[in-house]
Amino acid sequence: MPRRRTGIDRPTIIDVADIAGVSRQTVSRVLSDHPRVADATRARVKEAIKTLGYRPNRMARALVTQSSLTFGFAAVDMRDLHFGDTCAGMQVAAREHGYYLVVTELDFDDEGGVGTLETLLTLGVDGVALFPSFLDDSEIESFAATSDRPVVMIGRQSRIPNVVSIAMDEDRAAEMIVDRFAEMGRRNIGILMNEMYPRIVHNRFVALRKAVESRTGVASPPVEADYPKIANGRDAATTLLKRHPEIDALVGFNDTMAMGALLACRDLGLRVPDDVAVIGYDGIPFGAITDPPLTTIVQDSIGMADAAFKALLSCLKDGTPEDGRVQVWPPELLIRESG
Amino acid sequence: MPRRRTGIDRPTIIDVADIAGVSRQTVSRVLSDHPRVADATRARVKEAIKTLGYRPNRMARALVTQSSLTFGFAAVDMRDLHFGDTCAGMQVAAREHGYYLVVTELDFDDEGGVGTLETLLTLGVDGVALFPSFLDDSEIESFAATSDRPVVMIGRQSRIPNVVSIAMDEDRAAEMIVDRFAEMGRRNIGILMNEMYPRIVHNRFVALRKAVESRTGVASPPVEADYPKIANGRDAATTLLKRHPEIDALVGFNDTMAMGALLACRDLGLRVPDDVAVIGYDGIPFGAITDPPLTTIVQDSIGMADAAFKALLSCLKDGTPEDGRVQVWPPELLIRESG
DNA sequence: CTGTTAGCGCCTTCAC
């Protein structure tokens, strides 16, 4: 194949230039709305662009401008509603600014998850937003250090060099939950957590334990950890309730897990909230139609997604804060009937 | 800035070549596991790659190979669980094969949605999988025609030149629903549909109407259309039930809408399924915990996502079927308590 | 206002 032009390939800037009778540069200028182009020339070029159905190749452009107008988004499980909503939210914000999102899940067994992130970088993304999950702060830190692109971490409030962290105020949320339980006269709180990955201590767990200890005096509240899905939440809650019959309140790592707790209570003949009060996290819409409707800590996932996008943009513009930065978002307690 | 190498930039193949004391070509050969490289050389290059933390730039590679190992995925609403699951499923399949997914939502008012798809192409994706939603067959057809990349349409069974269609057998699903209602002695079926975009007739709606007409003799079953969320489903169902008190069965465009119907029935003091039976589509996990649990048509979204990815791959390998191709997937009726 | 030159980082082809 001496030349391309197989007839199927998309037209290039050269084709446009040829048809318009100008140089590639002029076409490039028209594309970027450069002011110093004669109106007549501009019109001819635009004409040629239209007749050819030409669209610039963003990879070729990115190669020289060092910017692909693309961000990476990573989380362990896109089917999790909180991650999914955040992803969707970022995508909307991104596209409003001409950006696209490369989305990927993170695997626990993939060079410790950073392999996927590194590959994201080779794709030419201008920055990465991620939910850290099983990655600990030092892994995020070293990723951010080797990455020449801004990194935003969502959902964990840690100050890490060169990364912007956007997270809900977990301490406040935990207090709201424990206080709410207290209002209902509950002191024996069981905690349903997300899997505890090796090395990682969850902010949420720490906050919850601290709030329970300081407000109820109970030293180490019973915990059960599992993958945060309904079925696992049900199992975990069953285990906890059988082992600790004194439990009169259950808090789930997220709403899905709390829904499992609702089922476990039903299985065991316990009334919610009379025998056991249940509260979840996230504020997913389905929480409104459980039986009874789920009380929950609402996270503004769209707002945070938006902030994540903006943070990425501003890092690109003004550089990443070398000492890191933490954006804390207020939680909101949505009281329905379960707790 | 005369040269790059700002110290922050990622190393290139040249840096590796310099350190290993070979030419760029040799590095390239090592990267692509080309056989004819001396073991010693290969070792030196690999060493250099490791010490530099070098990763090849996939955009630069794509520019010459004409393949970015990237696919586009598009749907109107990523927060819809069916779309979200399919997206997640494709992403997993993709990454197993070294592919990444560029994810985007489609806007109704964006050159009719094709604008976003065109941009996806300029990003250099090797193919596009999409849920057509408000795009009609002719729009998909012309997009596939101008695209030099394979196109897979998920969720609509239309035979369109150069596109592979992957969809559940809507006729069969509709029959299963109507038959199930018949078993329960229900003949007055109300339909809760997704918004009816101009020009578009939903396969699902057509299938449902056909099944109702042929199996119950009812000429044109009452329909109400809205955005498929719980609240809208509730409104639509309320409208329908008030206007047609004879209705004893309701089918929702998806589970979310059917959940709204459940709420509408409760609002109106109707028992489910005794007064009104309710069936949805999709088989989302939350359907298991509604009151009563939701009977539903389960779609194998992961299986279809996988098939979509494989179809894209095979089109790349063997070319797209010029006369189009339709892959039909069997529905499954999951009987719980609502219908 | 417009064209020329020189790459962005990589792979393909052809030499050696």
Add this chain to the structure above:
DNA sequence: GTGAAGGCGCTAACAG
């Protein structure tokens, strides 16, 4: 087995 050109599609820097 390895290296030297050349080019993928585009823009930046300089001419003029």
